Amino acid sequence: MYAFRSVEEKWQKRWLAEHSDKTPELSTSKQKCYVLEMLPYPSGKIHMGHVRNYCIGDVLARFKKAQGYKVLHPQGWDAFGLPAENAAVQNGIAPKTWTERNIASMKDTLLPLGLSYDWDREIATCSPEYYGHEQRFFIEMFEKGLVYQKESWVNWDPVDCTVLANEQVVDGKGWRSGVPVVKKLMKHWCLRITDYAEKLLNNLERLREQPGIAGWPEKVLTMQRNWIGKSEGALVRFEFVDISTVGNDYHDQALVVFTTRPETLFGASFCAVACDHPLAAACAKRDHELEQFIDDCRKTPVTESALSTAEKQGYDTGIRVKNPLKPDQTLPVFVANFVLMEYGTGAVFGCPAHDERDFDFAKKYALPITPVIEGPTEERLPYVATNGKMIHSDFLNDLAVLEARAKACDWVEQHGVGHRKVTYRLRDWAVSRQRYWGCPIPIICCPKCGAVPVQIEDLPVVLPEDVDFNEPGNPLERHPSWKHTKCPQCESEAVRETDTLDTFFESSWYFLRYCCPKDKEPLNKEAVEKWLPVDFYIGGVEHAVLHLLYARFFTMVLKDLGYLSFEEPFSTLLTQGMVCHTSFQDEKGQWLYPSEVERQNDGSYVTTDGKHPVMAVRSEKMSKSKKNIIDPEQMVKTYGADALRIFIMSDTPYDKDFDWNTEALDGSWKYMNKLWRLSEIWSRAFDFSGGVRPSYSSAIPSEDAPELLKTAHRYLKKITRALEQFAFHKAIAFHRELTREIENSSLEVLPVEVAREVAYIWLLTIAPFAPHFACEAFELMFRVDPLGFMSSWPLLREDLAQEESVTIAVQVNGKLRGTVEATLDVDQETVQTAALALEGVYKFTNGKSVKRVIFVPNKLLNIVVV
């Protein structure tokens, strides 16, 4: 049996001791390959999702290295974040200690997997050597006006006691705590990601698949496009009919609304403003009932389900405005719960005939519904499509909708009542967190000078370690000395900002720091320019908008700050599927671990102790709460790293969900044993001493090449191709076929030079998946130190890989009736003669006349008869 434990330990020790995976020096960026997996949060345990992620990256890294690329393949830790603080509160462990302990134990699980990381470049984002640099970025962004402080309604997570970015609110709930988010008015720091909205959107085109570059998955591009949510329209001014009704608290002569459908202005029947709109506030001062209404609106829960069922509510302010296109028409102004202050101008005009929402509202408040578009056929209102002709619209009549839109825009611009305007759904990135375990925001609040950045030479602003977690809230806030300092400008007593940065800040640039992890400067431009962009970035699709949008934004900002000269950090993005497992419930509905359950012959499940019936729930993502988890450490101990690596890359394409099945892992383990047995047989059968690299096949003419050599080259071609297309599961399937071919060939007739080359191909094509085995077997068979040979890929002889005989399918009227064996590039006549002689073909052509014959060289002959 294959002694995987000692073998794997032996080679891991050597790789580490000899720095086998050290990043090579790079003189130019030619032939470089940067392979990166999304860095893990040090939660304490490596789970199967991590394993899948890192195996994909490692196979790619090893393959590219073998192909002759200079590979950068680093790993690190996304080490700031809430769980560390929660542990501090619950168990009294300092966040730093907790994090460091977790990093150590997770690394202990990673090392036995045999991943080819350059550990000399390891980063932990919680170290001041790391976060000090991002404080500098923050200050430079501040000075460039990309950072600002704003008081506004924010998403507040009542459990984590912190502000959340819009991206972190999922279904109206905090992405971490899972409790409903509440609105809270707070001062917080924001980054002007909206300044980059257009670039973030336009560059998505470049991330598409291109020749030689796989690009980003369409799904992710679409998600980012939707998230940015560009819409083109116009701002339009609606003058107040009687300014005195508005009162002195509102300072504009008109209400400005944003619309994407200016062509429907002739169908307007009301205007509505958000409850946070200044006009609403102004009116509420004189109207107690309105004040009450606004209060109620704010209390409306913001959860998705509540929003979709919530009825549209409006309050008529009594103010009336003039329709700018139709000055004799006046419209009522409502405060309405469905208008959002954060989007557009916080004010809309309603055209009920052509908008679902306006339609509902108009019906409820008995407002007129005037159609202005006549669709091609009889449709019911509201008619929201844009094909049709304009009606009841004065100078827009008879125009197509899109023409009318352009004309309406021209009109409002010419008459000074509005202009074209582009709006985005994307909002600025709120980065303040009222937490301890994060990067301190390097700002000092001076009573005289206001917010003043810390001097660059005073960086990093280091987190204090003597903090107490016995009270709720931010420990930095109540630390006796940390926040007290002097203003860098005027020297007066001042306090530090006690908010820390969102942890997505750290992960927005770590991939750059790997190029120069020990540099004194934040980034070594030369190194960054050589290695970036990341060629293959591998991670979960759950980061499609959060992390991946921030990282792109950050790269653009750093370009504008002069740190680098490219805009897009990741050329190809590979999003791996989840690792799933059946989950089990006992009769009481309690979740059970797979180890507590056993399968019976009839396919049903019972508990291991007591044999109680167990319900198997459909396979779903492995999670602690459902207990459907498999511990990678345990699997490595039982089956070995190579078997686990091969297994997790087998059978399922990398981007699809993977169904865990321990029995199938057993199959991979058996394959390892088979490989080892075959290696032993070959090492006894052949003496490969006197040369390692095959030198034979380049000399031999293809017609003299033994069949097995041709087979090996055919599979080398298939496996290489599969790897280049990220079809890892196919590469393994092909290798299994190759193994079977080798097993079935007789060794006696095989010249040693041919055997050498076959063995070389056989071992090196599985090496990216099973590197420990490959080393051990190479050493055994070639009797040399294999380390230098693992980073080479066998040279393909295309002429040997060519099939020289082909099986040609013979069809009659498109139905398969037989096959003909022939030599490559055989002519039609030969095939046709052979085909017509086939019994199965004759039966269907006999007595009929041949109308047509289609011949596809080397593939097929189709005889059409009538």
Added chain:
RNA sequence: GCCUGCUUGGUGGAAUCGGUAGACACAACAGACUUAAAAUCUGUCGACUUCGGUCGUGCCAGUUCGAGUCUGGCAGCAGGCACCA
């Protein structure tokens, strides 16, 4: 509601350009070896069949000599977005 994917045996999945559907595995079944078990090896494994074949890639049409693959329509599943004006 909108957007994006996906749908092939009992299961995971193969099938470059439209050209032999089911590679490679898992499970199952049968057999060999064995005192026995494990391990290993061999075989069967889409449905129907009068054993000649016929049908079969979610459903209905179309293009084609030929469709899992292309086009149109429909259904189901998954994911994303959503009072976004």
